[in-house]
Amino acid sequence: MDSVSLDNHQEKRKIVIAGAGLVGSLCACIMGKKGHHVALYESRPDPRSEREQALAHGRSINLALSARGRAALARAGLEDVVISQAISMRGRMIHSPDGSKKAILYDPNTEQCIYSVSRQFLNEILISEAEKNPNVSVHFSHKLVDSRMDKGKLTFRKTDGNSAPTEVVVESELIIGADGAHSALRQAMLKQPMSNFSQTYIDHAYMELKIPAKKNGQHAMDTHYLHIWPRNEFMLIALPNLDGSFTVTLFMPIPIFGELQTADDVETFFTREFPDAMGLIGKEYLIKDFLSSRPSHLISVKCNPLNAGKGVLVGDAAHAMVPFYGQGMNAGFEDILILDNILDMYKNEPVEKALTRFSQSRVPNAHAICELALYNYVEMRCLVNQSAFILRRFLDYR
Numbered sequence: 001m002d003s004v005s006l007d008n009h010q011e012k013r014k015i016v017i018a019g020a021g022l023v024g025s026l027c028a029c030i031m032g033k034k035g036h037h038v039a040l041y042e043s044r045p046d047p048r049s050e051r052e053q054a055l056a057h058g059r060s061i062n063l064a065l066s067a068r069g070r071a072a073l074a075r076a077g078l079e080d081v082v083i084s085q086a087i088s089m090r091g092r093m094i095h096s097p098d099g100s101k102k103a104i105l106y107d108p109n110t111e112q113c114i115y116s117v118s119r120q121f122l123n124e125i126l127i128s129e130a131e132k133n134p135n136v137s138v139h140f141s142h143k144l145v146d147s148r149m150d151k152g153k154l155t156f157r158k159t160d161g162n163s164a165p166t167e168v169v170v171e172s173e174l175i176i177g178a179d180g181a182h183s184a185l186r187q188a189m190l191k192q193p194m195s196n197f198s199q200t201y202i203d204h205a206y207m208e209l210k211i212p213a214k215k216n217g218q219h220a221m222d223t224h225y226l227h228i229w230p231r232n233e234f235m236l237i238a239l240p241n242l243d244g245s246f247t248v249t250l251f252m253p254i255p256i257f258g259e260l261q262t263a264d265d266v267e268t269f270f271t272r273e274f275p276d277a278m279g280l281i282g283k284e285y286l287i288k289d290f291l292s293s294r295p296s297h298l299i300s301v302k303c304n305p306l307n308a309g310k311g312v313l314v315g316d317a318a319h320a321m322v323p324f325y326g327q328g329m330n331a332g333f334e335d336i337l338i339l340d341n342i343l344d345m346y347k348n349e350p351v352e353k354a355l356t357r358f359s360q361s362r363v364p365n366a367h368a369i370c371e372l373a374l375y376n377y378v379e380m381r382c383l384v385n386q387s388a389f390i391l392r393r394f395l396d397y398r
């Protein structure tokens with residue numbers, strides 16, 4: 001068993017982060033810039049390796065980045081570079097069953113917009129930026145397997161593919177759990193008395209498809225919109241990519257996915273519900289993609305408190321939500337801004353006190369956005385067809 005003790009760093013905290021997804025890697029950038037001594041541990045191999053990029057190829061999805069997320073990227077010094085590789089979406093483009101379209105701007109007065117950005121690009125740039133800092137170390141293929149939040153002690157299982165796994169024990173003053181919706185740190189936290197937790201799978205799932213670029217490399221639909229095909233019980237959405245393609249996501253009740261088993265079933269369904277989208281995806285490509293994919297499930301997680309001992313949860317580990325408000329990553333990024341502010345405010349106090357303050361301030365917001373995200377599914381797939389008035393009151397992606 002290897003044992004790693006982080007060097008003492010005057011007046012700065014020794015921080016261990018579990019999970020180098022979007023939120024964990026942003027956290028490493030921001031905490032590293034502050035001079036904290038940061039060790040970032042990730043269960044998967046380096047996503048920048050050729051092998052991992054090949055695995056991600058074809059299934060990399062894009063995300064809507066909003067003002068909250070941009071503010072956090074700005075603190076990491078990355079807002080401009082990310083926006084330069086993103087596509088602005090200034091509103092929704094609603095596609096009716098008869099093929100007609102209607103644009104609804106998010107904010108006609110100030111032209112505020114959201115941005116479509118590649119998840120893979122964002123994760124890679126965040127990890128690379130974190131690594132540039134000499135007081136940040138990044139460790140891939142290290143899976144969190146045991147935690148002692150009272151002592152600030154974590155055990156990771158290290159696998160390099162060649163030799164037998166080894167255990168690495170790490171000690172720190174602050175443990176940040178950014179290990180996603182099925183967080184191992186959260187599991188450990190729930191053993192503490194007074195830990196409240198709920199998780200809900202909705203009975204709808206999603207599948208990702210793709211509208212390829214036109215032959216000239218241009219987008220096949222209006223570029224600067226979030227495209228929505230609302231069909232009451234289900235919906236299709238599409239976000240633009242830099243290469244001229246759109247990532248298309250079908251959200252639908254699980255039993256309906258189950259009914260679409262053959263090429264005929266898929267063709268009949270899309271001809272009836274989304275004929276224009278089928279034309280853009282390409283019938284053969286659509287059928288092949290649909291029948292070779294499995295729908296993914298959608299989970300909503302609430303947790304209170306978000307801290308125990310020297311440990312705290314952020315991002316999906318703290319508040320995984322359904323994606324209909326486009327705020328999962330954005331809210332996770334905002335967690336890091338708030339945590340950073342609170343650590344500054346409590347810099348001369350025990351870390352436990354700062355984490356309790358973080359949890360108290362974050363839980364009501366996390367629960368609210370989880371609820372809003374659930375509501376916005378109804379809004380997007382259904383109400384958007386019915387009332388422009390309701391639309392204006394419940395604009396998504398704020």
Ligand code: FAD
Pocket residue numbers: 018019020021022023024041042043044062063064065142143144145178179180181182183184206249314315316317323326327328329330331332
């Ligand atoms: P994750 O991205 O899940 O990262 C967690 C990391 O921890 C992973 O790298 C994982 O490998 C690692 N890990 C897990 N277990 C361990 C362990 N035991 N030890 C070490 N490492 C571990 N959000 C938006 O803001 N805008 C959008 O438009 C948007 N669209 C979405 C569309 C879909 C279809 C879905 C499903 C989600 C969408 N989201 C969106 C939500 C967004 O993807 C998440 O909120 C975001 O990825 C959360 O980041 P995270 O770093 O907290 O968790």
